[in-house]
Amino acid sequence: MCIQNGEWVIISKVKFHFQIRDRIIRSLHFRIILIILCVGILPGIGAYIGIIEAYESRAVSLRTAEIQNQCTILCDQLNSYNYLMDNSSDVINASLTQLTNIYNGRVMIVNKELTVIKDTYALDEGKMIVSENVVRCMKGERTNFYDKKNRYIEVTSPIMEAGADEIAGVMLASVSTDTIEDSLRIFHTKGREILWIISVLVLVFSIFTSYLIVRPLRKITDGIENISEGFQDEELHVDTYRETRQISEAFNKLLARLKTVDASREEFVSNVSHELKTPLASMKVLADSLLIQSGVPVELYQEFMEDIAKEIDRENDIINDLLTLVKMDKTAQNLNIAQVNINNMLELILKRLKPIAEKKNVEIVLESFRPVSAEIDEVKMTLAVSNLVENAVKYNHEGGYVHVSLNADHKFFYIRVADNGIGIPREDQDHIFERFYRVDKSHSREIGGTGLGLSIARNAVIVHRGSIKVYSSPGEGTTFSVRVPVIYVSA
Ligand SMILES: Nc1ncnc2c1ncn2[C@@H]1O[C@H](COP(=O)(O)OP(=O)(O)OP(=O)(O)O)[C@@H](O)[C@H]1O
Ligand SMILES: [Mg+2]
Structure with a gap:
């Protein structure tokens, strides 16, 4: 028609x-x-x-x-x-x-x-x-x-x-x-x-x-x-009725949250670009210094090329960590959940990290209070625990120890990673889970790392509906405590 x-x-x-x-x-x-x-x-x-x-x-x-x-x-x-x-x-x-x-x-x-x-x-x-x-x-x-x-x-x-x-x-x-x-x-x-x-x-x-x-x-x-x-600095204040005041307050909270998210997004982008630019700048300096000199001895070439290769590895690590983080955010909903023996999982993690610990003369001990089996994504949880143990070794003294323990009740299992290393100052403890955050910025290059490890670990725990907490005293040591439900509950 x-x-x-x-x-x-x-x-x-x-x-x-x-x-x-x-x-x-x-x-x-x-x-x-x-x-x-x-x-x-x-x-x-x-x-x-x-x-x-x-x-x-x-x-x-x-x-x-x-x-x-x-x-x-x-x-x-x-x-x-x-x-x-x-x-x-x-x-x-x-x-x-x-x-x-x-x-x-x-x-x-x-x-x-x-x-x-x-x-x-x-x-x-x-x-x-x-x-x-x-x-x-x-x-x-x-x-x-x-x-x-x-x-x-x-x-x-x-x-x-x-x-x-x-x-x-x-x-x-x-x-x-x-x-x-x-x-x-x-x-x-x-x-x-x-x-x-x-x-x-x-x-x-x-x-x-x-x-x-x-x-x-x-x-x-x-x-x-x-x-x-546009994100203007003004806030909403309509106090005529109790209800409008409540709406205004709720909206202002939302606005503050949006501002924080916006600020952290900006900070993240600037951090990423800064982190990616640093190894590139080093490589540029190294390459330039070789190019402007004529008749550079082969040993110097070799040394500079080794440094360049190290910077490439570092750049690669940063990109890999970033990709892991992005993937973690995206795949929050489709976890590969399976029944996993947590005792075995921890043993494997520690076995892999033992050589690194031995190099630093740090002793790693595992204490399992009971056999624990839970519904988790093994790859992600391994990543989280590995990051914690790696940190405990990395930020430790010669001859220090790392104590990993596993316990459970009918609802949750608990993993504690305790060390007697350098510890984290109180004012930094709230920030260490932020992306690219490092406590000792001056020594971070020697120690290595991108400052993404704890961020990845926390994401991995949160997608399991778990929680992660830090207790630390500078000079005495640090304990990370992870709590994850034994039975996975999807959103
Ligand atoms: N066990 C620990 N003892 C002392 N400081 C720690 C410990 N774990 C983490 N930190 C502090 O928290 C910061 C953030 O840790 P995170 O694992 O996120 O980054 P990173 O170790 O510097 O780099 P990477 O991305 O390679 O892990 C570290 O730089 C360090 O200063
Ligand atoms: Mg780390």
Whole structure:
């Protein structure tokens, strides 16, 4: 089916209309206004309807009682004048006419044979009347009836036979309720006016209230938009309500975190470039010094080339460490988890590192308190522990020791790597897990290393949902304590 241009215009207009409507309905402004309008106006409308209905029913019942009284009095008079036999009494006729005039109604006197013997409208005299109310009254039951639509009240009253206890006829009076309707109309007009005034006042109040409630939220949105346009130094402070203050505080925390992440990213990039440039600069100096000299002895060439090769190895180490870190970040979710014997794993690690330790005359001891098996990624965990043991050897004195211990409970296994080496000053302990951080920058070149080892170790432990802690006193030694769950729990 092909849609014509004109149809597209209509479709987009309808869409736009729905979008606008949706936005209005979903806005907090609209909802607050709606709630206040409902709460403010609905009870008013209810009260208005209730008052009008109560007034109407009260007015009708009062009027009915009044008419009924008048009819009873007249019926007694009719009785004493024997009006059913002779309806020529001027006194009675005058009373009937008066009743008709006062209440703007009509009175009919009906005898036992249901024949109208007197009609104040003089329309139905001599005619038969078969009305349910008349028949019921004839049987002794007074009736009254309100016809709201045609606006009249009809009342029947029995006429007793003179000197006897029997019903000889019925007085049927119907009176207009126009006066009640007039009062009701006035009530309606006034009521509607008052309702309109209340509605306008409530509407103004609701708009004002919704503006007051929504204003702080708008301030927050503006603030967030301002800040998200660039990391500006300003913070969000909307203290109007407790909730907006909490939002501001949470946002400021997030902002601080973003700033830290941003700063550490910048620092990382500058560190990486610096670290990568250092070996290159050394190689450049070495190569240049060979190039500018003529007739350089072969031994010097050899020595310089060895230095260049060392720098290439160093560059290679840095790149490898960086790659390991990046891989670790990326593969945090897809670990190669398997059931691993941790005792064996530690034995293998120490066996591999023993030659390095022997070279420095450092003794490595492994103490296993129990056999431990856990669900881990063996390669990553080996990397972490190797880094810790390597450090314990590297930052140790001649003749020092490294004590590795393994223990476990039903939830975690614990590896401790303790040494009696040079230790780490208190102020550096918070930073050693940062990338490229080294305590003794002046000697780091002699000792070697990139400052990425602990960062890699910590990442490896964290992806296992474990933790790593350091306890150290300068000059006395350092202990790294690793805690990892025995059963791997994925995120
Ligand atoms: N057992 C330890 N004793 C004393 N200092 C330590 C110990 N372990 C780490 N450090 C300090 O923490 C710093 C960071 O260690 P990290 O392993 O991250 O880097 P690195 O050993 O310098 O280089 P590499 O990337 O080769 O491991 C070290 O430079 C060192 O100053
Ligand atoms: Mg290290």
